[in-house]
Amino acid sequence: MEEVVERIMFTEEQISQRVGELAEQISRDYKGKTPLMVAILKGSVMFFADLTRKITIPMEMDFMAISSYGNAAKSSGEVKMIKDLDKKIEGKDIIIVEDIIDSGYTMRYLKNMLLARKPASIKICSLLDKPSRRETEIVIDYKGFEVEDEFVVGYGLDYAGLYRNFPYIGILKREIYE
Numbered sequence: 001m002e003e004v005v006e007r008i009m010f011t012e013e014q015i016s017q018r019v020g021e022l023a024e025q026i027s028r029d030y031k032g033k034t035p036l037m038v039a040i041l042k043g044s045v046m047f048f049a050d051l052t053r054k055i056t057i058p059m060e061m062d063f064m065a066i067s068s069y070g071n072a073a074k075s076s077g078e079v080k081m082i083k084d085l086d087k088k089i090e091g092k093d094i095i096i097v098e099d100i101i102d103s104g105y106t107m108r109y110l111k112n113m114l115l116a117r118k119p120a121s122i123k124i125c126s127l128l129d130k131p132s133r134r135e136t137e138i139v140i141d142y143k144g145f146e147v148e149d150e151f152v153v154g155y156g157l158d159y160a161g162l163y164r165n166f167p168y169i170g171i172l173k174r175e176i177y178e
């Protein structure tokens with residue numbers, strides 16, 4: 001375990017098992033359809049790559065990047081688009097794939113923006129959910145795990161751009177960000 005991590009919350013094996021279950025559920029729910037799965041960069045890269053590889057129905061991928069917290073561990077409620085989708089989504093079945101939903105502001109912004117483009121449907125898939133910090137209601141259609149009010153890193157999740165490469169999800173030591 002890396003020295004910035006207080007404790008491992010989800011091991012590689014636990015993540016892999018849960019991601020497999022989500023992929024099965026999505027493959028079942030979208031049978032006969034071809035969903036467009038949208039990765040929200042950069043946090044969801046690991047999750048997106050593992051999840052989509054386990055999906056057994058035809059699907060498309062696209063990528064969108066939005067601003068994150070910068071170096072702070074708290075949400076400002078401000079969201080900025082850095083890279084938009086490459087293609088039109090009108091009439092498509094969209095699944096937004098995110099790393100974690102915290103205050104919910106990022107997802108609310110994303111969902112509203114994509115809804116305005118008239119897709120056939122939009123569902124939300126998030127690896128992690130921190131419900132105790134929610135400030136705006138969000139329905140998570142596919143959820144990996146719930147976490148307590150702790151700052152977690154690894155498997156795509158960062159603090160100040162670092163630690164995304166850890167293969168597990170761990171709690172960041174408080175001394176790192178306080």
Ligand code: IMP
Nearest residue numbers: 075101102103104105106151152157158
């Ligand atoms: P929200 O807008 O407050 O829901 O924040 C969502 C974004 O904040 C996520 O996409 C993450 O980039 C970041 N975030 C929130 N909590 C954590 C955490 O515990 N670790 C790493 N990133 C986090």
Ligand code: MG
Nearest residue numbers: 042043068099
């Ligand atoms: Mg993120």
